[in-house]
Amino acid sequence: MIAFLVKRLFHALLVMFVISLIAFAIQENLGDPIQQMVGQSVPESEREALREELGLNDPFFVQYLRFAGNAAQLDFGYSYNFNQPTMEVIARHLPATLELVAAATFLIVFLSVPIGVYSAIKPRAWLSRFFMGVSIVGISIPVFLTAIVLIQLFAIGVSWTPFPADTGWGSWLNGVITTDGGMPAYGRGNPVPVFGTWTTNFATLEGLTYLVLPAISLASIMLPLFIRLIRAEMLEVLQSDYVKFARAKGIPLRRIYFLHALKNTMLPVITVGGVQIGTLVAYTILTETVFQWPGMGLMFLDAIERSDIPLIVAYLMIVGLIFVITNTLVDLIYGLVNPTVKLTGRPA
Amino acid sequence: MNSKKTLLAGLISASVALPAAVMAENTLRMAYDADPVSLDIHEQLSGGILQLSHMTFDPLVRWTDDLQFEPRLASEWEQVDDTHMRMTLREDVTFHSGNAFTAEDVVWTVERLKQSPDFKAIFTPITSVTAIDDHTVEFETEKPYPLLLNLATYIFPLDSEFYSGTDSDGDAKDEIVKNGNSFASSNLSGTGPFTVTERQQGVRMEFARNTDYWDQDSPGNVDRIVMTPISESATRVAALLSGDVDFIAPVPPNDLERVREDEDAKLVTMSGTRIILFHMNQDRVDAFKDPRVRQAFTYAINQDAIADRLMKGFATPAAQFSPEGYAGHVEDLERRYDLEKANQLMAEAGFEDGFEISMMAPNNRYVNDARIAQAVATMLARINVDVDLRTLPKAQYWGEFDDRSADMMMIGWHADTEDSANFHEYLTACQDADSGAGQYNAGSYCNPELDALVAEANLEVDLEKRAEMLQQVEQTLYDEAAFVPLHWQDLAWASAQNVNIEPILNVMNFPYLGDLVIDTE
Numbered sequence: 080m081i082a083f084l085v086k087r088l089f090h091a092l093l094v095m096f097v098i099s100l101i102a103f104a105i106q107e108n109l110g111d112p113i114q115q116m117v118g119q120s121v122p123e124s125e126r127e128a129l130r131e132e133l134g135l136n137d138p139f140f141v142q143y144l145r146f147a148g149n150a151a152q153l154d155f156g157y158s159y160n161f162n163q164p165t166m167e168v169i170a171r172h173l174p175a176t177l178e179l180v181a182a183a184t185f186l187i188v189f190l191s192v193p194i195g196v197y198s199a200i201k202p203r204a205w206l207s208r209f210f211m212g213v214s215i216v217g218i219s220i221p222v223f224l225t226a227i228v229l230i231q232l233f234a235i236g237v238s239w240t241p242f243p244a245d246t247g248w249g250s251w252l253n254g255v256i257t258t259d260g261g262m263p264a265y266g267r268g269n270p271v272p273v274f275g276t277w278t279t280n281f282a283t284l285e286g287l288t289y290l291v292l293p294a295i296s297l298a299s300i301m302l303p304l305f306i307r308l309i310r311a312e313m314l315e316v317l318q319s320d321y322v323k324f325a326r327a328k329g330i331p332l333r334r335i336y337f338l339h340a341l342k343n344t345m346l347p348v349i350t351v352g353g354v355q356i357g358t359l360v361a362y363t364i365l366t367e368t369v370f371q372w373p374g375m376g377l378m379f380l381d382a383i384e385r386s387d388i389p390l391i392v393a394y395l396m397i398v399g400l401i402f403v404i405t406n407t408l409v410d411l412i413y414g415l416v417n418p419t420v421k422l423t424g425r426p427a
Numbered sequence: 428m429n430s431k432k433t434l435l436a437g438l439i440s441a442s443v444a445l446p447a448a449v450m451a452e453n454t455l456r457m458a459y460d461a462d463p464v465s466l467d468i469h470e471q472l473s474g475g476i477l478q479l480s481h482m483t484f485d486p487l488v489r490w491t492d493d494l495q496f497e498p499r500l501a502s503e504w505e506q507v508d509d510t511h512m513r514m515t516l517r518e519d520v521t522f523h524s525g526n527a528f529t530a531e532d533v534v535w536t537v538e539r540l541k542q543s544p545d546f547k548a549i550f551t552p553i554t555s556v557t558a559i560d561d562h563t564v565e566f567e568t569e570k571p572y573p574l575l576l577n578l579a580t581y582i583f584p585l586d587s588e589f590y591s592g593t594d595s596d597g598d599a600k601d602e603i604v605k606n607g608n609s610f611a612s613s614n615l616s617g618t619g620p621f622t623v624t625e626r627q628q629g630v631r632m633e634f635a636r637n638t639d640y641w642d643q644d645s646p647g648n649v650d651r652i653v654m655t656p657i658s659e660s661a662t663r664v665a666a667l668l669s670g671d672v673d674f675i676a677p678v679p680p681n682d683l684e685r686v687r688e689d690e691d692a693k694l695v696t697m698s699g700t701r702i703i704l705f706h707m708n709q710d711r712v713d714a715f716k717d718p719r720v721r722q723a724f725t726y727a728i729n730q731d732a733i734a735d736r737l738m739k740g741f742a743t744p745a746a747q748f749s750p751e752g753y754a755g756h757v758e759d760l761e762r763r764y765d766l767e768k769a770n771q772l773m774a775e776a777g778f779e780d781g782f783e784i785s786m787m788a789p790n791n792r793y794v795n796d797a798r799i800a801q802a803v804a805t806m807l808a809r810i811n812v813d814v815d816l817r818t819l820p821k822a823q824y825w826g827e828f829d830d831r832s833a834d835m836m837m838i839g840w841h842a843d844t845e846d847s848a849n850f851h852e853y854l855t856a857c858q859d860a861d862s863g864a865g866q867y868n869a870g871s872y873c874n875p876e877l878d879a880l881v882a883e884a885n886l887e888v889d890l891e892k893r894a895e896m897l898q899q900v901e902q903t904l905y906d907e908a909a910f911v912p913l914h915w916q917d918l919a920w921a922s923a924q925n926v927n928i929e930p931i932l933n934v935m936n937f938p939y940l941g942d943l944v945i946d947t948e
Binding site for chain 2: 108109110111114115116117118119120121122123124125128129132133157159160161162163171227230231234235236260261262263264265266368369370371373377378381383384385386
């Protein structure tokens with residue numbers, strides 16, 4: 080166990096080292112940060128002085144060694160745009176992203192498991208067919224479109240009156256397809272401070288309303304995938320011999336489905352899920368941009384637009400770290416769920 | 428809300444209404460595409476910083492919406508002789524810190540501006556400022572300088588006492604730091620209508636009305652401003668239409684109709700002063716040395732079509748640098764779209780079969796920039812010019828622009844001095860690395876006579892004579908087809924119906940929020 084974690088720690092360091100090297104190597108193509116720092120009429124001589132001061136004229140390896148030397152002492156440089164240490168900037172944006180991912184994960188887990196299991200147990204029920212149809216549509220719609228439609232329906236509101244409003248049934252039908260809006264369209268509102276840079280939207284009802292639309296649109300990418308995955312796995316498990324024997328033995332169906340079958344269904348789901356949570360962090364870039372959610376994704380996009388190279392490098396390294404951590408957690412959980420798997424790879 | 432209110436919506440409105448009742452009477456919730464990069468207004472010369480300056484500081488004089496000067500902290504001014512101007516300052520003004528505003532603050536501020544990398548170039552004409560008494564300052568220029576009042580719109584006096592001394596780290600408080608934190612980049616004391624009460628960079632910024640504001644005649648009744656940057660255009664518009672914010676800028680052209688048709692919102696548009704144009708690089712393409720070829724290019728481009736169809740009317744088609752109201756604007760310069768004439772000129776120059784050129788444009792800097800470039804490329808195909816177009820994000824584009832990487836490059840330019848000479852100095856003057864002239868001249872057009880004429884105009888204090896000179900410059904640039912003008916990009920703001928934004932908006936895009944009136948029921 081300890082050996083496993085130590086190994087993973089080295090993995091993390093290696094990943095961060097490679098990412099920083101790649102990020103540094105491409106910085107030439109990320110644009111000129113000086114351009115973003117000065118007004119358009121600033122003469123070239125001033126720009127050159129600033130470039131010299133920031134050490135941007137040094138050769139690649141000199142710049143990288145300076146960065147690596149500082150990074151070894153946990154100093155990851157200053158953001159050009161925020162004028163603050165990059166890790167401080169990221170620490171301030173991290174809670175927003177983690178909360179959004181947590182809310183989306185909650186939606187995914189609590190919707191995909193029951194829906195997936197139901198449509199496996201009753202594959203021919205019209206409700207199952209409906210869920211499958213919706214999930215196909217869900218997979219095909221890009222997340223920014225989902226987000227914009229959600230904003231239009233629930234934040235701005237739509238008013239359609241195709242039916243005659245003067246009849247009872249007409250105005251009722253009009254009412255059904257008309258929405259009021261009123262949900263917040265952007266940002267986090269006034270999150271409640273917890274400690275340090277951590278502010279939360281989970282503490283108040285008002286805070287939660289800000290989370291609803293972004294979380295739904297973030298979840299909309301993964302939810303259909305998980306429903307289909309769980310359904311497919313469950314269908315396969317239900318065909319297996321031990322389920323047939325259990326049935327023959329007269330064990331109650333409920334016990335077969337939810338104890339024996341579901342447990343084995345979840346094994347591949349956990350593996351895929353763990354990897355996908357990492358991906359979810361990356362997908363927040365789109366969701367956060369549309370909803371102007373002040374998390375890391377929005378910060379990263381902004382950093383790219385402003386050629387804020389230190390912040391870009393630091394963000395990529397942190398995301399690499401998050402991927403290593405989630406994969407490690409997945410392996411640990413997998414070991415717990417399926418004791419035949421040994422973490423260190425040696426036979427038991 | 429109507430009777431169709433759902434339970435969820437009811438819950439939400441109940442939870443939102445509570446804090447709303449506790450809020451100050453008049454709160455303006457506004458969303459711009461970006462928030463100011465710093466609280467130090469001398470750190471960067473940019474639109475965002477100038478907007479902040481007009482909220483938290485006051486200039487000596489400011490522009491009215493018809494480009495005249497309006498007294499602010501300077502109540503009167505007179506030209507003593509060709510090189511000296513005296514300004515009388517208001518006496519009843521205090522800074523946010525409580526310090527009194529005096530002539531010393533103006534002297535201190537101008538000296539700091541002359542240290543700022545961004546401002547020092549435009550402040551070089553001023554050789555010295557002296558305080559004659561507590562409320563009179565005298566500006567001295569090396570030579571006669573006709574644009575001193577234009578410069579005075581950039582002088583927002585800082586609280587010299589507040590910014591003097593050293594901070595807890597032992598750094599001077601007035602230090603201008605581009606990369607890193609400084610006292611001035613996170614602390615602010617000005618004379619303006621609002622004080623900064625909270626700032627989370629990139630997330631939100633809050634302002635409160637300065638209760639001791641000197642301008643008692645200002646109709647402004649906003650007590651508190653909450654400013655949120657929303658960089659995504661569609662979200663910014665959605666935030667207004669859903670009632671989450673009361674004032675947004677800019678409004679993207681694709682959403683203009685949507686905002687205009689919404690009953691609860693109003694839209695204000697204005698013809699702007701930022702010219703969008705293409706340079707034709709004579710160093711890279713020999714054919715561009717022939718004025719007939721350059722003219723042929725300007726005859727081939729249909730500016731009206733771009734402004735009408737592509738920009739959906741959100742642009743004013745242009746035939747010159749200077750927009751209306753600028754000294755150098757020549758009333759009767761016509762756009763010259765004429766395909767036959769263009770082909771004829773190409774034939775005369777010996778290029779009836781055309782040639783190949785490369786073209787570059789940014790794709791996220793100006794409104795519809797990449798699509799405009801595509802349209803121009805298509806139009807040039809009709810005079811047999813084959814265009815190899817590349818569009819890039821702005822972060823990468825400017826590096827390529829500095830390297831002059833393509834035969835035709837797009838640029839948009841707003842004159843910091845609101846003056847015609849500025850266009851020529853940066854965009855069409857002969858290039859000179861030492862003086863910075865022609866810094867953005869990606870066409871390598873060079874006409875020393877024009878440079879001399881502009882230099883002369885910059886010494887001419889008789890504004891009418893000066894205007895004639897600048898108009899002559901525009902005329903020559905037009906005749907020689909020094910560049911391909913496209914249009915002036917329009918400006919658009921939108922607000923809730925009860926927010927009276929019209930009177931406080933102007934073509935410089937510095938809303939005078941101190942004077943904003945919100946109707947209360």
